[in-house]
Amino acid sequence: MATAPQQPTDMASLNRAVAAWVADVAQLTLPQKIQWCDGSDAEFHMLERQLVAAAELIPLNQHTYPGCYLYRSDPADVARVEHLTYICTKDREDAGPNNPWMAPTQAHRQMDDLFRGCMRGRTLYVIPYCMGPIDSAYSRCGVEITDSAYVVLNMRLMTRMGRAALERINRDGAFVKGLHSIGDLNHERRFIMHFPEELSIKSFGSGYGGNALLGKKCHALRIASWQARTEGWLAEHMLIVGIENPQGEIHYIACAFPSACGKTNLSMLIPPASYRGWKVWTVGDDIAWLHPGKDGRLYAINPESGYFGVAPGTNQKTNRNAYETIRHNTIFTNVAVTADNQPWWEGLTEGKPVRDWQGRPYDPGNGPAAHPNSRFTVAASQNPSYSKAADAPGGVPISAIVFGGRRRTLAPLVYQARNWLHGVLIGAGVASETTAAATGAVGIVRRDPMAMKPFTGYNFADYWDHWIKVGARIKAPPQIFHVNWFRQSDAGKFLWPGYGENLRVLRWIIDRCKGTAHARETAIGLMPAPSDLDTAGLDITKDAIDELLAVHPDLWEEELTAVGAYFDEFKERLPQALKHELAEALQRVRSE
Ligand code: OXD
Ligand code: MN
Numbered sequence: 059m060a061t062a063p064q065q066p067t068d069m070a071s072l073n074r075a076v077a078a079w080v081a082d083v084a085q086l087t088l089p090q091k092i093q094w095c096d097g098s099d100a101e102f103h104m105l106e107r108q109l110v111a112a113a114e115l116i117p118l119n120q121h122t123y124p125g126c127y128l129y130r131s132d133p134a135d136v137a138r139v140e141h142l143t144y145i146c147t148k149d150r151e152d153a154g155p156n157n158p159w160m161a162p163t164q165a166h167r168q169m170d171d172l173f174r175g176c177m178r179g180r181t182l183y184v185i186p187y188c189m190g191p192i193d194s195a196y197s198r199c200g201v202e203i204t205d206s207a208y209v210v211l212n213m214r215l216m217t218r219m220g221r222a223a224l225e226r227i228n229r230d231g232a233f234v235k236g237l238h239s240i241g242d243l244n245h246e247r248r249f250i251m252h253f254p255e256e257l258s259i260k261s262f263g264s265g266y267g268g269n270a271l272l273g274k275k276c277h278a279l280r281i282a283s284w285q286a287r288t289e290g291w292l293a294e295h296m297l298i299v300g301i302e303n304p305q306g307e308i309h310y311i312a313c314a315f316p317s318a319c320g321k322t323n324l325s326m327l328i329p330p331a332s333y334r335g336w337k338v339w340t341v342g343d344d345i346a347w348l349h350p351g352k353d354g355r356l357y358a359i360n361p362e363s364g365y366f367g368v369a370p371g372t373n374q375k376t377n378r379n380a381y382e383t384i385r386h387n388t389i390f391t392n393v394a395v396t397a398d399n400q401p402w403w404e405g406l407t408e409g410k411p412v413r414d415w416q417g418r419p420y421d422p423g424n425g426p427a428a429h430p431n432s433r434f435t436v437a438a439s440q441n442p443s444y445s446k447a448a449d450a451p452g453g454v455p456i457s458a459i460v461f462g463g464r465r466r467t468l469a470p471l472v473y474q475a476r477n478w479l480h481g482v483l484i485g486a487g488v489a490s491e492t493t494a495a496a497t498g499a500v501g502i503v504r505r506d507p508m509a510m511k512p513f514t515g516y517n518f519a520d521y522w523d524h525w526i527k528v529g530a531r532i533k534a535p536p537q538i539f540h541v542n543w544f545r546q547s548d549a550g551k552f553l554w555p556g557y558g559e560n561l562r563v564l565r566w567i568i569d570r571c572k573g574t575a576h577a578r579e580t581a582i583g584l585m586p587a588p589s590d591l592d593t594a595g596l597d598i599t600k601d602a603i604d605e606l607l608a609v610h611p612d613l614w615e616e617e618l619t620a621v622g623a624y625f626d627e628f629k630e631r632l633p634q635a636l637k638h639e640l641a642e643a644l645q646r647v648r649s650e
Contacts, residue, residue, distance in 0.1 A: 069094035069184075072224050076201055079235060080184050083203050087239065088175045089182035095210055097220015105207045114208065118390070119399040125387035128401060129208055131265055132243045133416050136392060137431045138268035138275070138317075138496045140512045143250040145280065147516070154517025155627045156507075165251045169237075169260040172247055176239045176262075180205040186224035186233075187217040189278050189347075189361035194451035196291075196349050196359045198282065199227045200234035202272045209238065209270050211389060212435045215364035217273045234258065234281050236272030240265045252276060254284035254515045267366050267391070267433060268495075278345045278361045280515035286347070287516065287524045290531070295509045296346035297325040298358050298454065300445050301564055304335030309568045310447075312346045312358055312536070313460040314485065314509040317495030318431070320543060322367040323557060326379035326443050330558045332595045338561070339445035340379070340438070341454055343367065348456065354533025357453035362438070368495070369393050369432045371405040376557055379443045380434075388436040394420060394427035403428035430494035457571040462541040463490030463506065468613050469542035471554055471591075471606040472563050474570055474577060474584040478529035481538025483639045484583070486522050487621040488540075505624050519631035526635055537571050540583075545606055553602045562592045580609045581647045611650035618644045 070077050070092075084092060095101060106127065109115035116128040145153035146165040153159040160168075183204050190197025201224075202213060213219050227233045235258040241247055248263030259276045261269055268275045282293035296312040315321050325343040329336040342360025351357040365383070369390065372380050384390075394402040394411035402411045404426050411420040411427035420427050438444055447454045461484055463469065475481035485508040492502050496512060505511065507518055514521050529535050541563060545553045566586050569575030577584035588603045622640055625632050 069096060069221060069224060073228050076184070076186065076224065076227065076233065079201070080182075080203065083237060084182060086170060087173050087177035087182060087205070089177035089205065090179050091181045092184065093181050094184045095186070095220055097214060097222070102211065102214050105211055109207050109211070118395070118401055122400055123385060123388070126401065127389050128393065128395065129389055129391045130415065130417055131392055134245055135243055135264050135266050136429050137266060137494060138512065139245075139248060139250070139264065140496050140498070142248050143512070144252065145515055146251050146253050147255060151631070152516055152520075154519060156511060156514060156518045160251065162253055162255070165253070165260075169249065169251055169262060172241060172249070172262045173237065173239060173260070176241055177205045181207070183207065183210045185210060185213050185219055186227055187213060187219040187273050188223040188226050189217060189273055189282070190359045191449050191451050192218050192222050192226055194359055194453070196347055196357075196451075196453060197226075197361065198234070198285065199223055199230055199232075200236055200273060200277050201227070202236040202238060204238040204270070206238070206240050206265055206270065208265060212267065212271050212366070213273060215389070215435050215437050216271055216362050216366060218363055232257070234277050236277060237261070238270055238272055240270070250276065252280045252515055254281055257281055257285070267435070271366065274345070274362065274366065275513055278347075279510070279513035282347065282361070283510070283513070283521065284515040287520065290350070290528070292348040292525065292528055294346050294348060295344065295513050296459075297321040297343050298341035298346050298360055298456075299325045299327070300339035300341060300447060300454065301561070301568060302337040302339065308339065309457040309571065310341065310358065310454040311458045311460060311564060311567065312348065312456050313462065314488070315462045316464065316488075316490040316493070316506045316509045317512075318368050318493035319462065319464050319490060320556070322365060322380060323377045324560060326377055326441060327561055328378050328558045329561050333561055336561065338443055339447070340441055340443045341445045341448045349453065350528065350532050351452075351455070355455045356532055356536055358456050359453040360448055364435060364437050365441075366433055366435050369401070369403040369434050370426070370428055370430055372403070373405055373407050375407075376405070379441055383441045384434045384436050387440065388434050390432070390434050392429040392432035403432055456536045458539055458567050459536045460539045460541055460567065461485045461488050461508065462543070463488050463509075464493070464544045465490065465503070465542050466544065466546045468610070468617060469540065469545070470585065470609060471545065472539060472541045472566065472586065473580065473582055475538040475540075476583060478535050478538065479526060479635060479639050480583065480643070482522055482525045482529065483636060483643060484538060484540050485525070486518075486625075486636065487618070517628070517631060519628035519633065522636050523633040526633055537567075539567050547602070547605070553606050555596065555598065559596065562596075566591055581611055581650045582609055582614055582643070585609070611647045614647040615644065618647060
């Protein structure tokens with residue numbers, strides 16, 4: 059069989075296991091060339107130049123957006139494809155009813171057929187990467203093989219990649235194998251397969267972020283959630299934010315919200331004018347790895363080093379930090395452009411689109427100018443609110459875990475769990491309206507436990523059991539809360555102003571953790587009375603506040619019954635403790 063010519067590089071000889079796997083993949087995929095990525099600036103700029111020459115990357119206005127580029131994906135490849143994303147465990151039950159499943163032997167056969175010869179005439183890039191700070195015991199490494207230079211550029215922004223990662227793999231002796239090819243972008247030949255028992259991933263036929271940047275959802279959530287269960291920690295779809303009060307005290311909070319529900323905005327929040335002296339520090343905007351620490355607290359690292367954020371809606375007012383972060387050295391995917399070649403998306407207050415995300419002259423009749431799931435990829439270190447603690451090998455101590463979803467009705471602005479187990483029930487019961495981050499209908503309420511529905515690499519019943527066990531191992535567990543920024547009035551108006559004003563809610567949460575804020579007992583948990591929440595100076599009516607903090611027992615009975623019906627899908631694997639907790643929760647709302 060033909061072997062691909064190797065690029066002379068000392069990287070190829072750094073780790074035998076990686077080199078052997080690369081050779082196997084090259085034999086299967088038959089690339090024209092193999093390039094080991096060292097993660098250097100020179101390599102990054104060389105790839106940028108190559109992509110520009112090939113007209114795959116379009117330089118944006120370099121005066122106003124220096125170092126920024128536009129990438130237009132295939133119009134049929136713009137989001138994650140959950141129905142084509144499989145967990146391939148030997149036993150189907152281990153993947154659970156929450157995941158599409160395929161037997162590993164069949165999945166490997168099917169994927170290898172697709173990969174056979176697929177890199178002919180292309181370059182095979184080898185990307186060693188580290189999820190988390192290179193020197194953190196909590197970090198885990200992987201190697202992605204891809205035939206997409208766009209993926210290399212994005213991985214460079216999103217992970218610690220290159221030589222240092224390969225050196226760490228040498229020390230660890232283990233790595234997650236991720237094989238990716240854009241193939242022919244035919245959605246009928248598109249699959250994202252995960253083999254948690256083998257710590258490997260095979261993704262074919264998509265160049266879209268969540269399907270192609272394998273360090274992100276595939277490794278840092280699906281495979282890592284499996285690794286985390288084996289090793290006693292949690293891999294979660296959570297932002298991590300540090301809130302500093304005027305006394306200089308910082309509390310770190312981890313929040314799990316479904317995709318496109320404002321995690322990036324919350325992680326970069328600008329305090330409202332009345333919060334003089336408060337500061338907000340971003341540790342992460344999407345993923346948290348949580349480890350029980352020796353002192354009995356829970357510690358979090360952000361395994362990523364960049365943001366792959368949703369562009370629409372980002373502006374000076376909604377997220378000034380993101381707005382400033384993406385003014386330079388940013389890759390924009392599927393946004394529109396203005397006449398003077400600046401990026402544009404719905405919600406941007408300046409400029410007008412002249413070309414839409416597909417490069418067509420802008421015509422409102424064709425729909426939004428920017429794709430609703432258009433994205434920016436940028437290094438986290440460019441964020442004005444970047445927390446130095448994001449690089450701390452030991453992570454940050456977590457005071458509170460906050461679950462949330464996009465719910466027009468029912469879920470109040472904020473409530474607190476009575477204890478860890480009740481918090482696990484609240485997390486497991488999260489439901490949210492679907493968004494453009496995944497293909498399929500938008501705005502449908504679906505169960506999204508812990509915001510992990512698309513991302514848990516194993517059976518949810520085992521995952522909840524693992525959550526319960528981790529909680530039992532921590533002496534001083536974080537307090538658990540649920541928030542909903544998206545409550546609407548009967549007339550369809552948002553009741554809560556959101557954005558920076560969310561700090562008022564986070565303040566109550568922190569004060570609860572410190573034991574200094576009041577809460578009232580309700581049928582669903584502990585809640586602030588209207589007077590416990592700082593609403594001074596807010597343009598909001600008393601009726602709106604009352605409704606935001608109201609509990610409707612009849613609606614909650616319906617909700618918890620629906621949670622019960624969902625739990626039934628997990629049959630006898632559902633942890634008994636969770637079943638009891640639900641029965642008690644139902645009892646409480648029924649007796650209201
Ligand atoms: C993301 C997502 O891209 O959740 O972060 O879809
Ligand atoms: Mn996400």
